[in-house]
Amino acid sequence: MYESSSELAENKLLMLYVLKSIKEPISNTQLTEIILENNFINYFTFQQYLSELEESRFVEYNDVNDKKLIILTEKGDNVLSLFKDRLSPSKISIIDAYIKDKIEAIKKELTIHADYTLGSNDSFIVDLKAIEDQALLMELKLSVPSKNQATLICNKWKENPSDIYTNIINLLIN
Template sequence: MYESSSELAENKLLMLYVLKSIKNPISNNQLTEIILENNFINYFTFQQYLSELEESNFVEYHEVNDKKLLILTKKGDNVLSLFKDRISPSKISITNEYIKEKIESIKRELTIHADYTLGSNDSFIVDLKAIENESLLMELKLSVPSKNQATLICNRWKENPSDIYTNIINLLIS
């Protein structure tokens, strides 16, 4: 069933509102999660709206540390400031609460990178990065013999990056 034009406008404005509220570029996946977990829009409609917002130059993707991240453009910010009152107060309240609860994990996802690729001799190359304020704090590449080890290292890095970073620095300094 098709939405009314006011619902369509409200949903697109809500997407712009989320981007403005987070105050940082975020991934498509993160924006999708925020919208879907709060049952605002279904996935396919969300992706269509996002594409339309991008075509209208209200949002755009930027490449940041090998990640494609969404930002609110000046044009999108202007539209939001003009029409923000069309977003229902309950949706704004739900969004604000959600962001307040999840902002630390959202930031961690943006600043911590961990993945692995198949290397030579059936080994795996693990690539770990820590980024702060768009500056690289640390990058570590390791060669490990098994996929299990590569996955374990990536998971541990994602779970506790600050302790691991601090331990590595302390080991190197002392």
């Protein structure tokens, strides 16, 4: 019993450590990916722990630009500070290396949004957003005649948002 309760505590602390290390609110999907890709916890156990951390008010969900993002609360940060020494150094180094390697992709996923919905007259409404420091930089909504075009626009926006943003700004200014 002692082993499993110490493992449970370490896994929850590890989740808090990830949130603190990223220093940004992240989605449930992103946090899940970080934990699962490193084979720390299985999916169902992870979701249970996340729910328990939320119930304990160590983490909370905030609505940021139409997304529910997880943040580490002050209470969670205090608990992590008190018990961080219970985390194995090898897991900490794995998390640190993973975050260092993937932080740009994680931030890009949080700051670039591209989606489409079915509009009227069988058209598709494409919604593109660029967000910086949790503030909306640009939002563009387009109506296109086909799903293929909507998908193409979303993919191009995700691949190269800064160039497209710069081109749009230049077109409007010049």
